Amino acid sequence: MSEEFHSQSLTHGWSFRDANDDPETRHPVSSIPSVVHLELLQNGLIPDPFVGLNESKVEWVGHRDWVYQTTFPTPTDRSPETRYALLFEGLDTFATVELNDTVILKSDNMFIPSRVDVTDTLLPVSQKANVNTLAILFESPVRRGREVVKSHPEHRYIAHQTEVGRLGARKAAYHWGWDWGPILVTSGPWRPIRLEAYVDRIEDLWVQSVVSGDLSFVSGTVRVRTEGRGAEKVRFELKDRGEIVFEAETVVVDGGAEGKFELRNPALWYPHGYGEQRRYELVAKLFRGETVLHEVSKKVGFRRAELMQEKDEHGQSFYFRINNIDVFASGSNWIPGESFLPRLTDQKYRDYLKVMVEGNQNMIRIWGGGVFEPEIFYETCDELGILVWQDFLFACASYPTYPAYLDSVEQEARTNVRLLRHHPSIVIYAGNNEDYQIQQTYNLTYYYETDKDPNSWLKSSFPARYIYEYLLPKVVEEECPGLPYHPSSPWGGGKHTTDPTIGDIHQWDVWHGAMHPYQNLASMGGRFVSEFGMEAYPHMHTIDAFIDNPAEKYHQSLTMDFHNKARDHERRLGSYILQNFKVKQDFKSYLHLSQLAQSETMVFAYRSWRRQWGSAKDRRCGGVLVWQLNDCWPTMSWAIVDYFLIKKPAFYAIARASQPLAIGVARTYHEWVSGHARPPRASRFDVWVASSRLEPVTATVEVRYISIATGEDVKSSSIFRDISISPNGTTDVFTDSLHYNEDPYTQSIVISATLSIDGAIISRDIDWPQPLKYLNLKNRGVGVEYLADRSAIRVTAAKPTKGIVFEEKPGLWFGDNGIDVVPRDERIIPVRGVERGDIPSWTYLEDDRA
Template identity: 30%
Template sequence: MTEKTLHTGWKMRRLGEMEWLPATVPGSVYGDLLANGRMENPFWKDNEDKALELMEYDYEYTMQFDCPEDILDKDRILLHFDRLDTIADVFLNGEHLGDAFNMHRIWEYDIREKVKPAENELRVVLHSPNKYIREAFRECRTLGNDDTLEGFVHIRKAHYMFGWDWGAHLPDAGIFRPVTLLGIDRGRIDNVLILQQHERVPEADSDRAIAALGNRSVSRVTLQLQVTEETAGITDGVPKLMDVTGGRVFGGCGQHMSYQAEITAPDGTKAVYEDSPTEIVIEEPKLWWPNGYGAQDLYTVKVVLYSDGREIDCWEKRIGLRTMNMRREKDEWGECFAHEVNGAAVFAMGADYIPEDNLLGRVTPETTRKLLEKARFANFNAIRVWGGGYYPSDWFYDICDELGLMVWQDFMFACAVYELTPAFEANIRQEFIENVKRIRHHASLGLWCGNNEMEQFVFERNSWLTKASEVRDYFLMFERIIPEIVHTYDPQTFYWPASPSSGGCLDEPNDPNRGDVHYWAVWHGNKPFSEYRKYFFRYASEFGFQAFPSLKTIETFTDDPEDYNAFSYICEKHQRQYSANGKIMGYMQQTYKYPSGFDTFIYASQLLQADAIRYGVEHFRRNRGRCMGAIYWQLNDCWPVVSWSSIDYEGRLKALHYYAKRFFAPLLLSCEEQGMMSAEANMNREHFEFEKSIRLNVANETMKDAQVTVRWALRTPDAQIVRSGEESLTVPALTSVWLDKILFPEAQLRTNYVSYEMEMDGEILSEGTVNFSYPKYFAYMDPQLSCKAEGDVITVKAQAYAKSVEIRNEEDNLVLSDNFFDMNAGVKRVRVLEGNTDKLMVRSVFDIK
């Protein structure tokens, strides 16, 4: 097959206007209007409203191209759009080729009889999504998320573009992925399904044994190849396919189809398999593991298609040799729900991923890699792709394969109901097939999930339902159509009907003892952080807490000091959950003194967020085995906004992301303290008494037993030790171990705190501190913090106890090996990973006042 990309010479305009503007493809309408000075920055102040109005219009794109001879002489010539955002009409040389009505699908048009050798005019008209959904909603009042524009469920377009409780109303459009001319000689490979059979050594019959054996737990892997070839034309947008596995099928022209397979091992060694192999055996395989459990070894599989001995197409992908499923077994608490990789149950640690930008043209392999590398920096081993966006580009999964991030992949349905007409069903069926075939080979793909929160909110609470047929359509879509397609096209990947769910059939979808849970009593329910400790979820796939982004990020959407207030019009315009800034203030009242300045308020809000999620994750990890997943909401933002993200839109790390690096550490020492924060105390109440104690726990999420030494100390505000203790212990691989509870009846509420640390092989791996009082009541001494940079090392000195020490530079763009950490009096050194060390500043909770 011969290809020619069509990415140069594009121009665009509002339909009906005379002036053409230079355009970028792949790109978007907003991106081109912005580049040509025809719109203001949609993120600046309240320009979102003006940008939304621009999508009341239709836009057209056009370019001219010559068709090369090596494509003209092929049997078939296809115009291939790797997604169009959508609703679009496509024309070639004035002739209408067809329409595109799904952002999540490939669109191809056979132009063999229409294309000329030179001066072909390609034209794409993108129709107003706003008008489309309004008209669709008038005809069928199907309901969905209240933060979105009415009618968004009727268009197969990323839902978040129409608004969310963290997203703006910015329904961009465009030719946002590549456009290609394809010259096909006789046929082409549609796809290759690779199934894996692993032979496990007899000793590897438990998590502990697998951990001890590692890669040696599997003696050989057999790859089963199923090669599908497209031999005929396109009918109603769907290609006609033939199975050529084993080379037994003849094409429509009588030619004999065969293929050759080539496997390149991680060390570069190649092996070639002739005569259309159906099975390939790999001895002494190097297994792919999630981050923290082993290496991310990848094999390259190349399949070359031949017609009567002549090469006509090639398919090449990277795969990982691994098994991945969800372990669901009855146990003393209900039913476990855990990722099982190569036979070992792993604890999922990560966050929910939303689209990276409202302007699709800004999302590149480089932006995605930077984001996902920051996820791995924080010791993630999992990412959940949320169902209100779009299926990410191939590079997203390639990077997850490389970094060891297991992908929980939602299908693109969220917080709504859908009308399953015959046309809608045909549309989404093709969407599912294309995306399953595209993504299924990736080592990182952990599971397919039908939708986000529809089983829970739509049916448990009867939200948005207007007629009984919507219940029927739900079952047809998520418990029949999608699982049938997954079973057919990706039979070795686990399917889960919804998130949260207990397995489907409307059977208590948020049951804490089965399946996955979205837990929002902390935040939406205004419960204290310690509320997490009342629950032992099997897998928490959503829980979160909001914080403001960096002041430097806020300065990218306003330069008016009047706006630097949590309750200003612009700050609340960039806060999509109404009254949420007040909620932050409510939690702040419980925890910290009133911040006297906006920048201090931002700092305090980030500490609240970080501690809220820390309370949950540490509790879940202390109960490993019962709980096997902690995926917090959310990793990233798509525009500068106050939200639940741990990385803001400009890529700046909030306090939560540094906390995540610590609470997702493979070896974690955490402390379950009892004090004011756990007692919901009222100090003005008679008999104001509560326990003052700690109970330490070591969680070992590695494949090796750990021999560690744990130390604790009761201290005064100047960090002097009042009482201390030490214990050495062995923590088996893939377990968590409790130490005995320690009571501190002598501790003074406002003037004693506890520090703790864990050492292994002479290195402090995990440490922290806890107070028995609310942080706002603790009698901090001025730690007189100072810091100095020498090369890529920053040294921080404290003269007294310092809580949540933040180091920053003038641009607030540092990435450090550690930040927002606790210090006893003394010295701490951190490495600079990104950013300059000019004009360093340092602060702690002492400065919140």
């Protein structure tokens, strides 16, 4: 009879019901993983929460208790020594599990998988029916969360965005609603459930390694932890492209085994753009005699990952060094890609991450109000070379620290660090999102310099400091030694979280806070900008997906406002549009202007902050992560790629500014429109090139000065040939001034800069007078032509043209979008999905076509 490990997914044959209904009143479950909203939707019992105002019609679901149930037979082909376990990879959230009317598990943490030995609870094979009944009661997270809060009145509960009841549940915070997501409080077996059979099994396999300072060798220890009885030895293999480069065989002692290794000249893992994403296959086989009881394999990568925090003339640096290479982090923040997580497919994960690489991004931050993502997410980041900043799951709140809560948090942290530690893409853990801003806002006790006693923190009004500065760094160091840990995002070593001289910052004085003009972003950076953003409408396809009443299809309708969860979004987005553009009242024009506002924000941010990457001795800014990459439902938000994976123009603005070689041109911004409207008589401008190439490049830079009114060059171009572009840094090319003899808005010009290598333009940037609303941009003479033989669109303009945007939808792909075009510089945009040459609809700023 079989002794080998066997795992069976309990995917089908489930039913569910309201716990208060008759036990016989059950409805079929489509499959496991599941959350109850999906099953209610599948059975026609609720309307689609993503459409119209339906979200409010289904809020009751999170206030009810639900029961999932299935049956399964006890396996009949197993050894008498076999142990059986039920693995629950994720139960959301307050769950009581019964097997054959016996309670086998009580769980109250969505983020902790549970494995329960059920050998003695399963029905014996000899029993005639041999049908086991598995039932899971999921209690209302809303009710239970509130009850937990009430049961610990010693703590002052503070929760921004949502109700304090969420602090009583170790559950994804965004389910309670956020300023980009709906209130859809889920319950259910949100990750797979498996029946495992084994005599002995490998519980954990990991490699603890160190890459030498000169990168010439890697050494470390391969370890397994086992569970069961009867295993005698473990055989380790480390393979590079199928070739065994290390192997060892060792006995199992007290449920564990390990083997030392050293590799000379190892193949290292690099972020994309800096080298290969080489990984090894690590294999462990568990033996009894010559019988393999269990085999586990993982892909592992070796790299040196350092967070550089060194004193300098600007304060203290904050950037990443991977394999001795300084890496400017150009990327995004990630929120959960679905309100109903089981609906998020492996393919959609891959598609989102592929889009990042397509957009020249190399880092993603997994925000603390979501979840630890599934293996496919990190596996894809490993494969594509995307660096991962992983928050622990705390966000925008003052969390409690009673003993049972701390025990659960520690188990959650250890379990997930162990699950993730083989991924080379993960280069930093952070304790939380914005919880130190809560401390500052409410003046909670925090004496960083003078109070270093963790036990005293537990007695303060900010007890969660114990979690972020003691418990979590302890877990990271014990489970993944040497990996950088940061107490929070943002955080600056006890200084105010907005201090631009140290740590990372969230720059929300554009959009939130003081609502500064986005043109000011160049002077609003920090050592690492881990959040900033601007809202924009998605393309019309996405709006059509949630508008159920055509009469509501205008930008001030109830349905549109209902789908935009950002506080004061009308005032904030409206202000930025009014400050910068001539406003038309039709819906499509307003949509376009919102997209331009977001895109322009990205230009001013990424272009200027990347410039501050500087040189090896002057890393003033180490990275920029936009809030946010994605959405969890169809909405208006800060996302640059929407729920349907449709890219907004801002995505392309980031891609252009983040090219391996990117030219930048910008005149000094004069904020003169808020009072006496008197434009400047002169403007200084700079031209520079940012490079992530690791070798010097010789290039040509051309700067043109083009009349907005006529499209003619107002003076000769400035041409710089054979410029040596410094590797992995910024090269200043040119500084000059524009002087106006008359009203500058009758002599308005754009400054167009191009970077060429061997005669081919590889990067462009165009600087416009600000604000754009004062410019006459009619009669631009734009030409758009489909080139079937090149699967491309040619765009030309007789006069400088701002913000040419092609309407996007699923099935269409553009190599660029949201572009500016100047005369005598045609743009060729690769495109896929254009049927019979039908060019998608397009518009530009002040489109004067009928």
